[in-house]
Structure formats: C-alpha cells, structure tokens
Amino acid sequence: MQGDRLSRRSVLTITAGCALTSVGVAATGGPGGDEPTETDAGISRDSFPIMAGTDRETTVYAAVADADGPTVVVVGGVHGNEVAGYVAANEIADWTIDAGTLVTIPEANAVAVERGTRTDDEGVDLNRQFPEGDDPETALARAIWDVVSEYDPDVVVDLHESTGIYAGDPVDGVGQAVFHSEGDDAAETAADATEYATQNYVDEPEYAFQTGSFSGPENDPQGLLVHKAARELGADAFLVETLSTDVDLETRVQWQTVLTEQLTGDELFPEDEPDNGHAPGDPDEPEVPDEPDGDDPDEPDAPDENEPDDPESPIATIRTIPEDADELALEPGQTVDLDGSCSSVPDGEIGRYEWGVGGNGCFDETGETITVTIGANGSHSVVLRVVDDSGRTGTESITLSAGRNREP
Structure with missing residues (x-):
C-alpha cells in the first residue's frame, strides 16, 4: 500500500468539518447528535448526508482511530437488489478499528435500495456513471465521487452480488470472486483474502472464491466506481462479488464482511487479527427486509433462475x-x-x-x-x-x- 500518504489522510479526516464543507455537505455528528461522537475508546466517529433533502439522500460514516494509518473507503448498495452488500456495509460502518480512517457509504443508491432494484426510478445504473478522465455523469455519482476523492483513499472496496458463479467468463456470472486493480500488491491481497475466506468460511467446493483483474480502460464494462478510484486516485481497489442465489443471506453477509476484513486488515488492524463478530461457521443474523434476487453485470453476469427455497415465496410461471x-x-x-x-x-x-x-x-x-x-x-x-x-x-x-x- 502507499504508506507515504498516511499522515496527510489521517489529518484530513480528523478535521472532518473542513473536508465536508469542501464537498458541499455539513458534518452532522454521530447517529444521535450534532457533534462528532466518541463512541469507542480511541475512535472518533462522524456521519453526514449527501444529496441532502432529495429522495437520493444517503449517509456517509467516518471512523478515525487515534493511531495513524491509511484511509479505507467501503461502499455498498450501489445496486439496490444486491442485499448482502448493503447489509454488510452497514455492519462495517460500526467496526472498531485500530488505526487509520474508515469511510463507509452503506446504501449508496438509496432509491434503488428502497425499490429493491438494480437501477433507480429512472432506469440509471449507478455503477456505469464514473467515466475515467471525466466528471461522473449524474448528480448522485458526482456527490459520491466528491466524498471518495476528498478522502483520497488508499483502499476502496465496493460490495456487490451476482446470480452466477465466476468461471473466467463474466457473461455467465461473477459471483464468488474478488476483482482487483492492477499491481502486485492488490493482486496478492485479493488472493490472500479469497484463500482465507474459502478455507475458513466455505463448506462446499463450488462456492470457493476466485480472483480476477479489472477489465481494461477500453473494455466493457466501463464507468465503474472502483476503476475510477484505482486509475485516478491510485487506490488499491476491489470489487467483491458473492453469489446471491441458493445461499442464505446470513452466509453471504458473513462472506462479504470477512473478505472486507482481509482486504483492509493490514491498514485498519495492523497489530491484531480483525474480529468483528463473524467467527468461522457462526454467521451473524442481521435483521433486514425480505430481499429481491441479486443481479449484477459488474464484470457482467446474466440473470439466472432462482427457484425460491421459502415455501411461502411466489412461484413464477411464464x-x-x-x-x-x-x-x-x-x-x-x-x-x-x-x-x-x-x-x-x-x-x-x-x-x-x-x-x-x-x-x-x-x-x-x-x-x-x-x-x-x-x-x-x-x-x-x-x-x-x-x-x-x-x-x-x-x-x-x-x-x-x-x-x-x-x-x-
């Protein structure tokens, strides 16, 4: 990781009010107050809205440890029907970190999350609105990019789901994979994270995690947030994809959280093994609304038949x-x-x-x-x-x- 930029980034996030003013939002403090809160020993927590006053308003959370360290940005809910991603991101926002800064946008696409759909109410796919070398193409994408670029992260993790398992051809699906930016460090980090998750949290061989490189700047898909973060900000960026079909939500949230821990552990937990409540074989049970099927052609996939296991679920007939x-x-x-x-x-x-x-x-x-x-x-x-x-x-x-x- 790029350790030579750590002090500047930590100072930037500690002085959150100045940083947030420059992106057109105001610090609102922790979840229950108007001032930044000290909810954990050695950690300062803050939150603020973007797109305030609109139906696209969503909340950004920032946790800053006393110990200096890199900045990590975690994003979920870019696609509203990929439930495990935004449930996991909401958990991650409450992590107790040992060093550095953790910025989380759990429900980036609030309209799509509310609708339970991939796109918003205008049919816009948020994860195609971040062209490289140009400004983001929608107001929401620009607001998200303002936050990401202001914090100038060392690591970016974007949490998604897919209806098919990745097998080298993204057309068939990209589930159970971590896609990474260029560079030996990012590739090694992704390989270590997927190996750890598979060995400790995967019981069936077909669900073993794999890695893949980002598509090139001239290849589809284009306009992804992690591509722009990697190529314009120099971040080590990762697109995490879990399989959304035939796997219970608790397990998928566990996978997403464990992978994020492993991808960011050297930065946020430099001295200890990260432990945020997901022991092997013992997934948490987050309370979330009933979920739609996930479908995500980021490093794209195709819809796949998902016959519901719940006997009370609808039976689709064509x-x-x-x-x-x-x-x-x-x-x-x-x-x-x-x-x-x-x-x-x-x-x-x-x-x-x-x-x-x-x-x-x-x-x-x-x-x-x-x-x-x-x-x-x-x-x-x-x-x-x-x-x-x-x-x-x-x-x-x-x-x-x-x-x-x-x-x-």
Missing part, C-alpha cells in the same frame, strides 16, 4: 403465445407474447412482475405480459421475477431462439 415457444424453432422477426399472470403466491398477493430480456442482468420491463421480437442472430434469455406484497420473490427463465440458432 406462459408463451405461441404455446411452448421456448421449445420451437422460431423465425427471425416473429413475435412471442409472454404472460406471467399464472404465477401464484401461497401466502399473499403479487405486487409486481419484472422481466429481464437478453441475459444482460437487468430487469427493465414490468407488467403481467410483454412481447419479445425474435432476432436473426442469437437466442433470447428471458427471466420473469415476481415480487409479492411482503417483498419475497420467485423467478422462472426460458430461452427463445431463431431456428438456425436452436441446438439439435
């Missing part, structure tokens, strides 16, 4: 017109009507129907029915996600293909 269209060799230009009205809820009512078309990881159409036009070049993966009035979800997926793309 009916096609023509009938059984997913088994037919369709013609280019042919339209297929998809009907989700036969979906059911054992206990409650369906609140909304969400459709993902094309395998891009996004649910960007709503309604009981949609129409898909078959293209000449390739197959169309379609996922229906139904959400009941309690926030529980169920999904079903089918694939529609033109005749010459249909496998025998």
Whole structure:
C-alpha cells in the first residue's frame, strides 16, 4: 500500500468539518447528535448526508482511530437488489478499528435500495456513471465521487452480488470472486483474502472464491466506481462479488464482511487479527427486509433462475403465445407474447412482475405480459421475477431462439 500518504489522510479526516464543507455537505455528528461522537475508546466517529433533502439522500460514516494509518473507503448498495452488500456495509460502518480512517457509504443508491432494484426510478445504473478522465455523469455519482476523492483513499472496496458463479467468463456470472486493480500488491491481497475466506468460511467446493483483474480502460464494462478510484486516485481497489442465489443471506453477509476484513486488515488492524463478530461457521443474523434476487453485470453476469427455497415465496410461471415457444424453432422477426399472470403466491398477493430480456442482468420491463421480437442472430434469455406484497420473490427463465440458432 502507499504508506507515504498516511499522515496527510489521517489529518484530513480528523478535521472532518473542513473536508465536508469542501464537498458541499455539513458534518452532522454521530447517529444521535450534532457533534462528532466518541463512541469507542480511541475512535472518533462522524456521519453526514449527501444529496441532502432529495429522495437520493444517503449517509456517509467516518471512523478515525487515534493511531495513524491509511484511509479505507467501503461502499455498498450501489445496486439496490444486491442485499448482502448493503447489509454488510452497514455492519462495517460500526467496526472498531485500530488505526487509520474508515469511510463507509452503506446504501449508496438509496432509491434503488428502497425499490429493491438494480437501477433507480429512472432506469440509471449507478455503477456505469464514473467515466475515467471525466466528471461522473449524474448528480448522485458526482456527490459520491466528491466524498471518495476528498478522502483520497488508499483502499476502496465496493460490495456487490451476482446470480452466477465466476468461471473466467463474466457473461455467465461473477459471483464468488474478488476483482482487483492492477499491481502486485492488490493482486496478492485479493488472493490472500479469497484463500482465507474459502478455507475458513466455505463448506462446499463450488462456492470457493476466485480472483480476477479489472477489465481494461477500453473494455466493457466501463464507468465503474472502483476503476475510477484505482486509475485516478491510485487506490488499491476491489470489487467483491458473492453469489446471491441458493445461499442464505446470513452466509453471504458473513462472506462479504470477512473478505472486507482481509482486504483492509493490514491498514485498519495492523497489530491484531480483525474480529468483528463473524467467527468461522457462526454467521451473524442481521435483521433486514425480505430481499429481491441479486443481479449484477459488474464484470457482467446474466440473470439466472432462482427457484425460491421459502415455501411461502411466489412461484413464477411464464406462459408463451405461441404455446411452448421456448421449445420451437422460431423465425427471425416473429413475435412471442409472454404472460406471467399464472404465477401464484401461497401466502399473499403479487405486487409486481419484472422481466429481464437478453441475459444482460437487468430487469427493465414490468407488467403481467410483454412481447419479445425474435432476432436473426442469437437466442433470447428471458427471466420473469415476481415480487409479492411482503417483498419475497420467485423467478422462472426460458430461452427463445431463431431456428438456425436452436441446438439439435
């Protein structure tokens, strides 16, 4: 890590009022007061809002230890349907650190978190709004970047989830992986963190964690927060992805927290092994609302079928017109009507129907029915996600293909 910048950064965050004024926000103190609070021996805690007074308002938390050390920024909730990321980030905001500065933005995209969706109410994917070499493209992205650049962190960790496991091809999913910025230090840190998490917190071999490098500046996906932090601020940056399907929330939160501990431990816990309540085999049980399915094409993935384990969750059903269209060799230009009205809820009512078309990881159409036009070049993966009035979800997926793309 870049140790030559530690003193400047620690002093910067200790004088939080000056730093926050320069980004257009005011210090509000700890969760219950107007002044910075001393809630732990040797740690000064502070919090402040960004986008104050708007529906996008969210809170930034800063913890500064008495002992000098690097600055770490942890972000969660960039995508509102990746629940483990923002639950873990909320836990991390309360960490007791031994040295340095910990800045946390647990629910970066408050609108998306409230809606339980990847994008906000205008369909904007926040994690595509941070172009390298240019200003962020939305007001929220600019406010987040103002905080990150003001603290000038040594390490940035962004917490996400994916519906598929990473196997070298991000199109199939990026779960159970830590993607890292360039440089031997970041690569070694990611490798050590994933090895530790796998050995101590993973029981099934298929859930072993892997590492991968960030995509290049000219390659997709572009506009990611961690890419900009690494390449413009020189931070060691990490994108953490856990599998959101078929794994309980408590375990995923445990994975996210343990990985963050290992990625930042040398900075925040220089003398002791970090211990923030997640012993191997003993995950915490955070209280959170019922979660939507995660889908995250950051180092991108595709929607994947997630049949709910909860017997009270909705059962998604897709009916096609023509009938059984997913088994037919369709013609280019042919339209297929998809009907989700036969979906059911054992206990409650369906609140909304969400459709993902094309395998891009996004649910960007709503309604009981949609129409898909078959293209000449390739197959169309379609996922229906139904959400009941309690926030529980169920999904079903089918694939529609033109005749010459249909496998025998």
